[in-house]
Amino acid sequence: MFFKSLVVNMRNIIVLLFISILFGSKVYSFDNSIRPLSYEADSSLVYEAGFAIGNPSALNFNLIYHHNQFIFRGTGSYFGPLHGLQIDFGYKIYQTHSMYHAFTIAGGFSRYPKNNNIFDTGDEGASYDYISLNYIFNCNGLQLGTGLSTGEGNLTSPRVSVQIGFNLWFR
Numbered sequence: 180m181f182f183k184s185l186v187v188n189m190r191n192i193i194v195l196l197f198i199s200i201l202f203g204s205k206v207y208s209f210d211n212s213i214r215p216l217s218y219e220a221d222s223s224l225v226y227e228a229g230f231a232i233g234n235p236s237a238l239n240f241n242l243i244y245h246h247n248q249f250i251f252r253g254t255g256s257y258f259g260p261l262h263g264l265q266i267d268f269g270y271k272i273y274q275t276h277s278m279y280h281a282f283t284i285a286g287g288f289s290r291y292p293k294n295n296n297i298f299d300t301g302d303e304g305a306s307y308d309y310i311s312l313n314y315i316f317n318c319n320g321l322q323l324g325t326g327l328s329t330g331e332g333n334l335t336s337p338r339v340s341v342q343i344g345f346n347l348w349f350r
Contacts, residue, residue, distance in 0.1 A: 225350060226348075227348055228240075229346030233324070233343060233344075234265070234289065235264060236258065236261055236263035237261060238258075251269075252265075254342070255287070264288060265286070269284070281314070282313070286309070287311070289305075308330050313340065325342075
């Protein structure tokens with residue numbers, strides 16, 4: 180049941196991303212002319228800060244630094260026995276004034292509490308140290324991220340990671 184709903188949700192996210200790429204490929208100017216986008220469309224985005232739900236722990240704080248087409252991201256939180264951290268280095272493949280698409284490579288860890296029904300952990304809890312390849316889509320601060328990770332620990336590997344949240348943009 181869980182796997183079927185995950186597949187349906189991933190399919191919907193992919194459809195939305197395809198639509199955003201399809202319709203977000205032009206910039207409309209004040210004189211109603213249409214021009215193709217390039218990376219130079221907006222390079223003023225410098226920082227992002229916000230929160231997201233998903234990996235590496237349940238509720239994460241995001242801090243992202245942009246340097247030209249590269250991004251550096253740290254995300255994670257600490258809630259006692261539930262904590263995690265992930266550090267990403269990525270490349271923006273497409274960017275406009277209000278959105279961007281990026282691929283990242285990341286390393287991180289997750290720790291889950293003992294005997295928890297939500298995370299389905301046993302008496303020993305759960306831990307996972309990993310590296311991952313991720314895709315990030317951000318539109319006006321709404322961030323959707325997904326990826327595939329592999330690592331060590333008492334959770335299954337490879338794992339699909341998902342993160343959704345909102346970041347404030349600082350230019």
